Amino acid sequence: MAGLLMQVSGSGAQSWLLRVRVGDKRREIGLGPFPEISLAKAREKATEAKEAIRKGIDPVETRKAARSALLASQRQGLTFIEAFEKYAAKKLPELTTERYRSQWKATVEKYAFPELGGMLVQDITRDDILRILHPIWETRTETATKVRQRVEKTLDYAKAAGHRTGDNPAAWRGNLELALSAPSKIAPKENYPALQIDDAARWWADLQSREGIGSKALAFQALTAARSGAVRFATWDEIDLGARLWTIQPGRTASKIPPTGKTHRVPLTETMIELLNTLPRMGDLLFTAPRGGSLSDATLGKAMRTIHEADVAKGGTGYLDAKTKAQAVPHGLRSCFRVWVTERTNFDGDMAEIALAHMVGSKVRQAYDRSDMIEKRRAMMDAWGHFLRAGKSEVPE
Known part of the structure; x- marks a missing residue:
């Protein structure tokens, strides 16, 4: 067949080659190695190549395109x-x-x-x-x-x-x-077991009798009605004692405030500041674990459980959720605070929601209402601290 050649390399390897003109270009098209490709098979492949050329197809370019597509597919392939x-x-x-x-x-x-x-x-x-x-x-x-x-x-x-x-x-x-x-x-979400408001003062007194950084962190969580993560990862540079503010920026670790959210400011009462002044300065964190780093969520949970078990051991009822009768957990302190605002005070419900770092009102209202009622909330949190200490919903003199 015209153009069909046997090519022999310097090493002696043999392969079939088709020399042919494609348009105005001369091409050398490899047809495969001998003897893997027989003479008959080489002639068949040469005939197919010439037929493609007559149809205006360049076998070399077609082969390049197919190889490129294969490589692209392999690069894209990911399990x-x-x-x-x-x-x-x-x-x-x-x-x-x-x-x-x-x-x-x-x-x-x-x-x-x-x-x-x-x-x-x-x-x-x-x-x-x-x-x-x-x-x-x-x-x-x-x-x-x-x-x-x-x-x-x-x-x-x-x-x-x-x-x-x-x-x-x-x-x-x-x-x-x-x-x-x-x-x-x-599968509706279940509420965390909450401390009952009638048990709050007794629970607070038991907490104050305990030493340890976990107990202090739990006390700060109770006073601020903050989330456990917000307390455990709180840093000293978030605290402004002069302005009596704790400021949590959006996206801060374990704050539950998304990066696109709003800064959350917590008014610090005298009781909160007194607690902060008892903390050792061991680094950036307010509450540093004994071996360094942040406290675990389990540390606060253990402090809560220890108080419950100690009360039961001395003949008490412990600290149980009113509905489920499950032992109250740290996050349930927020529920206790919210129930207190609703049932024992005249404080505005929206203020309580802001204190809990919840979104208040519709998106339109949120866009226009820039006030976080910080001073009014300071009075509310002061009253809450007094309630924990005394069991009465009165603002101290």
Whole structure:
């Protein structure tokens, strides 16, 4: 056949070559090695190449394009496990404790990896997501919700990195919400066991009899009605004793205030300042763990539990939630404060919500109402401190 040649390299290797003109270019098209490609097969491949040329196709350019497409596909190919590990490497440093980091990964590894792990992220569909969620959605709703959110974020990461296109099959709004029951309907959130207001003064007296940084942090949490994380990661540069303010910036660790949220200011009463003045200055944190670093959430929980168990041991009832009869926990101090405002005072409910760092009113109202009523809230928190100490809802002289 015209143009079909046997090429012999310096090492003695033999291969088939087709010399042919493509348009105004001369091409040398490799047809494969001999003897793997026989003479008959080489002639067949040469005939196919010449037929393509007659149709206006350049076999060399076609081969280059195919190779480029293959390489691009291989670069784009990323399994879900690989995508999750890459996303986790960026996400985990944001989480505050090793235990939480471990739990964060474990939910995805347990529920998503068996089905999605080896799949390319570009191939994952809505049906694949539903296949991992359906078995646990009704029975383990909170866990299933977290799995869905973390899978969604992983696929968002993969898309941003160029490994998939199109809508996110794990998205909730306009997608999975049409196939799954709303989490709030099938697994409504339970309130944290709260300290009863009639037990507050007795509990406060028991707390004051205890030493240790955990007890002091718990006392500060009770006085400020703040979240545990806000207290545990509070720093001295957030405290202005002259202005009697504790200022928590948006996005601060464990504050529960998103980076796009509003600065939260806490008015400091004399009782709070007295407590702060008893703290040793051991670094940036107000409350430093004995071995350094921040206190764990378990430290405050243990202080609360110890007080409860000590009261039971001496014949008391302990400190139980009024409805569930479960032992009160640190976060339940916020509920106790809110019930006190409603049932024992005339303070405005919105002030209590602001003190709890909750959003108040509609988005329109939030946009226009810039006041956080700091001085009025100072009077409210002073009265709350007096209630804890004396069991009476009176502002001290």
